[in-house]
Amino acid sequence: MSLRRRLFFPLAWLRRQIRASEFALIVLAVVIGAASGLCTVVLGALARTLQHWMFALPRGQRLSAVASLGWAPLAMLPVGGAVLSIFSWGVRSKRRRMVDAVEANALHGGRMSVPDSLVVSGQTVISNGFGASVGLEAAYAQMGGVIASVTGAALQLRRSDLRNLVGAGAGASIAAAFGAPLTGAFYAFEIVIGAYTPSAIAPIAAAAIAAVFVSQLFGAQPYIIDSLSGLPAESHHYLLYAGLGGVCALFGIALMRLVALVEQGSRMAPVPDWARPMLGGALLMPIAFWSPQVLSAGHGALHMDIAVGASLGFVALVFLAKASASIVSLGFGYRGGLFFASLFLGTLVGHLFAGVLEIIAGYPVVDPHNAAMVGMAALAVAVVGGPMTMAMLVLEATQDFALTGAVLAAALVSSTIVRETFGYSFSTWRLHLRGETIKSARDIGWIRALTVDKMMRRETRATDCEISIGEFRQRFPLGSASRVVLVNAAHHYAGIVQTPAAYADGLDPAVGVGSIAINADAALAVDMDIVTVMKRFDASGADELAVLDSDRHVVGILSESYVRRRYAEELEKAQNDLFGER
Template identity: 45%
Template structure:
């Protein structure tokens, strides 16, 4: 027998231990979350450095300047850069259309439908597209790229460890939590971003690894780039009970504006799809429009970090704030609608702060003057962000970590809940789930519904069904299927097409001996037009059973040929559905 060398044996044992530990103990999953946090912090720092370097080189910025807050003197450069970025992105899209035709999956879709399975290659492609878009000045943030690549690394790591479905989803959430925590210097925000938007639920099992990942990622990012730390809003003043009324009004306004912005992006994308312009040419055209808007105000470029601080720290006339809000809204919608890759996370924060400042100008005319403009900016920032991105607690904790003020956080919570209620009632989607809806998906959150789609009719049906020709005589049927031999028989035409289901007790119980024995058995057929398809899931099958009031239905190959391939009963469907539901519940609570 061949003996393993000590080094090979040690490596084998180490690999097996790494695979088994996360599956057998919470400590193992915690350790995996910490490693993902390190990777997320490194990814955020690397992507931020690349984007800042691109801004400095392309727009000739001074050291430490933010693109949207810099005074770029060369107007031609501001105009040309987004166009060049659009051309380069178009070339990349053209290459991907020939090389990689499948759609790119983001963390929300991966956790909702694919059990956390996320392609690392696709994630790196998304990150590259995001850097190319943001680096050349398109009005998008880097947060989409941060979460995509960090979650992709987490998913790849989880695949190597052969994690269970529930643990894989938690690890993907760890990646997203670390990315947001590192990007905003806000561990609580990152953790609840994962709970609300990526995992779709909060559980005791997921709490520790997600929070640890967020803390570790934030620590790594601050060690590598201490200056890129979050948002500074300054002093927000004191909060009085009467301040809740204008905060609630501002929440209603932000909810309505958020709906308009999401529909605006969808409208531009729809126009682009209906046009004869190829997809790889649209970013260049979008770059032209963004360049023209940037010539009016360079603050619409990139995510808006520099512009946010300029408008928070300085007194800007009301028309200037309104104009910048409209320009930024148009630039962001056109950037995403024309094909630039990125998200609206920071753009929504920036526009929300502008909306809050606009509201502060109107507050004295409404009989309210106690709140500082910075307070309205924080309330507007969180409320518009929750309207577009979702995650009420995420945005509330962001306000807490930005201001460090608990009374201010309570005020933000009231406004955020109001804005979220308005969007959920009148619209029903966040920006991410709205885009899934436009693609024909039914996802409303990252809650795991993939297991339902995997529990299909072809996996539950019985293939050993008994069939007879529909023109067989009743006498022949009774002879071939005596009472007690079987409960149901499926009728088929000579071509093999489905013709209905016959209950054997009906044939024997409702006939008098010698009468109508030459009649065709199809006269006893039930549910001739009610069929199941093999790719239907358990929920769809259960709904069809309820609609037809049938205890069993035939499964056919397709709607055209309708060749019978099996039989499925309602009782078996509900039992399998309940078993899977219970298994997923136990996985989520750590009982498995």
């Protein structure tokens, strides 16, 4: 037996087991979760090691918790930009642009590329390791997602199972990063899969738990915050915290738009693309010289600012500095995410909110530490999405159930405002700027895959539009064909004649048949997706439309009834996958 056949048989057996047994899928998810957790540990260790080397940090010290840094260590920021440019140049390729887990699940049925994912992770580790104000969540989710994608593709799993596994892998990585399995599970549902799918609950939960277990086995610490609350979160505070959610929504939208504007401006600047990260690093230096809290993701600064009280003026300045640092880092080409940065910025907004209320009322209205936790979640929801994800993060980080209710109220307000007024999270907003239209990870890939080329009937019988109606009647007696496609002398499309129309009373048999053709200006292209096709049918009012190539030659024909039947079939299939029919 050949080596290929020896490898094929175990994979085929595993595929049959996973398709037939939910327990087998859960076991596979546990393996993927464990591998994702290990990857998270390795990536985090690499970034922290770089930070300790570049900035000569004491053992156990977080970069964003350093009291001060001189100009010499801060020179590592533009150096990091140069290293990032060299790395990106060294791994440049002509492959399609890199796909993250959200885009993979929305458009590609969960399929991701290993080389591209390694590039994304390398760029993110370099950016964070050299101090840029970006988080590592992009690398974590990318590697967790690609582990699941490659495993599922090797086993040739169903599209729905593969998408669920990609969600499980990415969510497991986030769970490992925070030591919070519920957070990771809801991250998978809300952000990577785009829906709560009953069939995925057990695999995703199992993957998240396995990832947290593995990460803590290798020394990772859970994300625990002592909120030090002096006032309990009472029911009447919910309205105030809902207002805080609205404020965070506005800040989140402004932050995402400013990143896009700065990125556009930096690309228009008279500097080559490879120099943009270096220039960004130079711009970060004076901000970080004033406050090193703006560097890296901001974990150390978050814990420090929650534990130590500060004046409102100082908090406002730190907020502006951190926001500016994140905008510059991402706008000038550093790779990373805003998840971790939004958590830190949210705590600052919460502090400011509580302080302003106290000034207005003359006494403490809400506890500033509670407000910091609520702001942390609400701003993260505005930027990343996932209200339940952030509510679970606060619950698992503080163990405060009463506070979690207030967090959820603010998160829902923030999510609703962003969805209604802006419509995107940070990841989908960047996709939108590149020309994509997706607003979540819900699977619309099947819509794009179902093109005219796959639905049309091939047309091999086109007729000259110059023949007379009398000749047309001789060629096509009633009952021989329901419609005939016409072409002109150059073999370009000239319309469709419905055969009964040529037999109508009062027609001159000597007149050219092209005079009774319809839909000469309405046709379909081969690469149109099914939604575009249905819009074209609605606009034209036609029952059938011709399909043309780029030279307007007729290649096929498509009926509206068939298109709508196929759409209904695919939609039903997608809904069955969503609700777990195996």
